[in-house]
Amino acid sequence: MNLFYTSSIALSLMSFLLGLIVYLKDRKNNLGKQWFVLSTFISGWAILLYLVASSPRAGDALNWQYLLDIVALGIPVAYFNFVVAFLGLKVRAQVWIFGAVSAMLSILSTTTFFKVGVIQKFGFYWINPGEYYFVFPLFFLVIVTYSLFLLIRAYMTEPRGSILRSQIIYQLIAGAIGFSGGATNFLPQLFNIFPFGNYFVIIYIFFVSYSILKYQLFNLKLILAELAILLLNLFLIVNIFTSHAKFDLMLNVSVFTFIFAFSIILLRGIYKDIRDRERIEGLVKEMEVANERLRAMEQQKTEFVSIASHQLRTPLTVIKGYASMILEGTFGAINDVARDALENLFKSSEKIVALVDDLLTVSRIEQGRMMLNFETINLKGLVQKVLTEMQGEIDEAKINLSFSAEDEEDFFVAVDEKKFKQVVHHILDNAIKYTPQHGSVRVTIVDDAITNNVRLIVSDTGEGMNEEQITAIFERFNLKNEQAEYSENQARQDFDAQNLGGQAEKGTHGIGLYIAQEIISAHHGKLSIESDGKDMGTSVTVEIPRAYSPKISKV
Known part of the structure; x- marks a missing residue:
């Protein structure tokens, strides 16, 4: 058997087996179906080419040639369908037209218009062409060229670096080499030249296989494993039927049985791995969808909080204003019982207004809409102002609060005064609420000449925190004492009940330090918390x- 025969048989087997395995892997995949159809046509063309060339009689060669031409006419149409499926095009009319022309030429190929008969050339039987035989290669050329044009057009429109663009490159190279080689089969009958490019069709199969492997057009790793196992078993079957001695037959049957059983186990393991991988990929996609939904819900929540807070602001301001006016005697004198109730109403409205302001600040932070109006101020004066405003809370908590800063020194910082005042208020509010009666809170401002920073340090002798609480405290809506025992808060329940519920109020709504950290970060500063543990107090430092100069600068 010469090289031409061997290459034809090898091409036939490789094409059919590769196409079949791809199809069996996913029968619903249209691209896999079209690849199988194309591979089958190429396989049929290759084996019929071998039968024509190896026929000892002209009559047999002619009969095989009739079948060869019919199958060969289907190759360009099958290739066009494969390209259409590969690119995802909707050109059903063109598919039907090309199919109809192919069928018509198949009928004509059996007449003398197409071929007169066969003659011997280069030691093989080849077509003796008829008057209109040129239509065959012309049809072949038109469809293949048009298919390559579709690939080139898709390549030009695809963005650089895309997977499809890389796949198209390999399809173009494979198509150009493979069909150029196949087209040399027209040379003996037209130009009396040996079909040297017939071997190039094998290169087409390898190129497509490489594109499958590199860019996962199909799952070629599984395909190659199945193909190797199938070829091994076929080889063993051939050995059984070609065995001459009884011992060889028994040995070959035993080996085949063992290898066949092992092949089944191996393939089952491969399929299981594939299923597991596909399940994991499915879970990853589901998680991506879920994360996208969560992001959308988070955005909706932020927008809702913003809208709701704006809507609450006006009526709360009215409630607070009227309560203040009544307490001041604007509408006449009131008795002590009514005054106590109104004072609680006023304090509660103040807390709710503060909460609404905090929620609006959180909403602006999350939406990236927090605007800062920087101006150079004396931090000492700002802290003293906040302490004065919070004196009522300090007296009510019955704690000892001390403030220290060098009298002769000014501590100028460039900040948004309103927002930085909010930061100082949240830090002091936390220290006061978590410090028991007769405990102490120490507020200190120092100038760090080494780092060129101003430090505000607020230390208390309160409940303290463990490392886990320190890590979690900067999260939104996290309450510092959410893991505390119920009994520890029992003593404050009556007081807390008068102030809109103890736990949330005590923890400053769980967003105070989150807001403080975000505002300080926007000022290029740093917020840190230290605590030696439970009942050891807490120290909060702002840098x-x-x-150096009190110049105003707005951004």
């Missing part, structure tokens, strides 16, 4: 770059 802000120092400003």
